Amino acid sequence: MSHWNYRVIQKRVQSAEDIVYQIHEVYYSEDGGIDGWTESPVMPLGESEYELREDIRHFLEAFRRPILEEKKDNGKDILREIPCESKINSGHYFEFMDRASIAVDYIYQFLGSHPLIKKEKQLKELYAKAESALSDLYQAAGQLEFDKTKKR
Helix, strand or coil, X not given: CCEEEEEEEEEEECXXXXXXXXXXXXXXXXXXXXXXXXXXXXXXCCCCHHHXXXXXXHHHHHHHCCCEEEEEECCEEEEEECCCCCCCCHHHHHHHHHHHHHHHHHHHXXXXXXXXXXXXXXXXXXXXXXXXXXXXXXXHHHHHHHHHHHHC
């Protein structure tokens, strides 16, 4: 096995009508295919407050990946990606732009004004890239909304 990460897995329980979503460890082979996963869902865990917080951060990363569905294929349990069916409407672009704007303000307040940013050139340069990337996200969402409005 080459690596693992946390993934959201959709399972049918008790009857075909009951669906639950759980976080599992999923293991991958060298070629990137799914090699296995934990039978039971996992919980955040750490031997310190910091480790617990980092584990929760990794749990949250699972929501950025496609949800996996546990299925039977020729009597064998398999996982397959569920296609994302989220409908995008024009309000999503403005919501995203609002969140990006808040994120820029947030990193400015908590990182951009930190004394290390003023003192350490490397940190200052990396901070500028992060702030610029968030601004680019804001601009890209605005451009997508503008392009969609123009086509209507």
